[in-house]
Amino acid sequence: MLTATLPETELDPLSAVIHPDPYPYYRELATRRPFFRDERLGLWVAAGPREVAAVLAHPDCRVRPPAQPVPPALAGTAAGDLFGRLIRMNDGAAHAPLKQILMPMLAAIDPAAAAGRAGAMATVIDAGAASGTPGERANRWLFTLPVVTVADLLGMPVAEGDKAAEIAQRVAAFAAAQSPLADAHTVRAGAEAAQWLGTWLAGATPTDGPLPALHQAAHAVGIDAQAVAANTIGLLVQACEATAALAGNTLLRLGRGTPDVALQAVVTRVAQDDPPVQNTRRFLAADAQLCGHAVKAGDAVLVLLAAASCAGLADGERTWTFGHGRHACPGERLAQALAAATVAALLARGADPAALARAFRYRPSLNARIPHFL
Template sequence: MQTATLPDTGIDPLRAVTDPDPYPYYRELATRQPFYRDDRLGLWVAAGPREVAAVLAHPDCRVRPPAQPVPPALAGTAAGDLFGRLIRMNDGAAHAPLKQILMPMLAGLDAAATARRAAAMATMIDAGAAAGTSGERVNRWLFTLPVVTVADLLGLPIAEGGKAAEVAQRVAAFAAAQSQLADAHTVRAGADAAQWLGAWLAGATPGDGPLPALHQAAHAAGIDAQAVAANIIGLLVQACEATAALAGNTLLRLGRDTPQSELPLDAVVARVAREDPPVQNTRRFLAADAQLCGHAVKAGDAVLVLLAAASCSGAAAGERPWTFGHGRHACPGDRVAQALAAATVAALRARGADPAALAQAFRYRPSLNARIPHFL
């Protein structure tokens, strides 16, 4: 069995997520130990691009442990009920019909329309913006504009009743509760948020957007209405932390590398998605004994899939960034996510945000998989 033999630099595959510069470490792993067992972490680690692709494509590598479909901390709560219905957190035939309806809908969302709607939503956010330091305002925008824009694109009445900020806050609370680092207070807040979001969605009348067609197709296919609602909320969650991270890392790139501010913003975002990706890793769980990347792995084993390490392999511009995944659970909204991040950065710069100043005072939010700047 191959074990970690790299020099001890005080970094490991989990701590790398929030390290100031984890990329030399990732490159070394991808080159020298593309697939190995880390006994200290109790995980297999896939770091090379071929190995990452093999794990993500393997039929026995599941997104959740087969005996644990919901994180134990969320089990028995509204957050756990919602989590258990998310197609991105499930494998198997039961969720295939909704996935076949939902994925084309997401792929059909237009990046240019996304940018236009984000600009309109930014004007709405201006009207209700709270005071605070520059960093606080930027952090709020990073976690608000992408979420309310996706809600608006779907046809949800996000502008009605001054609910936009609260919807975004509740989505962020539910997302935070899913983290392995979540404490009891965060889990309770996530459960409350899931319940609130479910009630808000149940009372919302969709306007122009794809939701009426989604509901109609799901009903015709006999799909449970609660599963549809959960996955609509899931789309808002996907627009939350990962897009905030992509936009925040783009601000850092612009603040540290002045010449890049002369490039088209969408090109900078695409480069950041490859070189400083928002989602640095994901996990897969073995449903059966298998041969994986030349190693015998056992049912119940977990694999940490280092998307960020695969990104260090020299992927060319224009290739799909690894951070959006590959295989069965690849995100179909990669173009929309990048458009959202660019629109968020553009809106912030138009309102006086200075990337150079922001890059001087920030930290990374505690996380085991997402690289999210928190500006001070």
């Protein structure tokens, strides 16, 4: 059962995210309208691979509107303060030193080791994840195991009592508050979660892992501890919705039938064919010529990663859902390993993908394709 559906006549670049099959529409855009202005949405839209790459590489295309570094709903809250320090939500030289430390650290995490740690963390969260319907259990695992595994890999003490589940819940709350669809209650919960996560991290003593070296390297180049803490939390956020979506879409693929291939290969295929992050946005910091069009400072561009993915990979290098250019996610292999480990943990605990695929909807979202099992 699909409850998050739209009639084909109402499909547009934003509603496509939760449509049951947006890919014919994406392919048509990528082929016939690779870069255009959608006046109803008030956005430029990049859909072709060449155009998507051009937007993501353009120096005047920023991840936030220059005059709005923090979403207005979060401004003045703990969530806004944390958001404003995230290097993935900022451009410019001020954030480059921390990025140069964080990116290699994340890329150096071995996916096979991460999958092994996920197996160990699965036993930690077992007790709190066994209740509810099969759909509720699946949803809980999707949003818990990847987050707590990344926390564990970084050296955070997450295997204490029921701390793992609470950490995952707080990370999900902060992530949800960043959505343009968030209501006042969700924003308040996100602000409380940001405050809780900051306090927890400040009082946590890393058990092992790269966090001590990260703090030392950051201190050596004058990066303040708050920026390090915010971006440590940011790594957990990046492991939250996108990895849950990838694992959830993999369950759907398995439930609809798939050739007898290794689970990791299925995850890799899903990242290409039914990607977790369908789009991202860029904001013009100056007037520019972009993909043959004159664009103005303040204009927004909706970058349809899923449409570019339909049309093929850039130079055969990576799936579009993990981005491209200076804000590309270095954790592609890690995310796929964690998604596979999450699905494997569910299967080992009796999850039935075919039954899950018969009763689900997509969570309301403007950019992530996240199944919610009923």
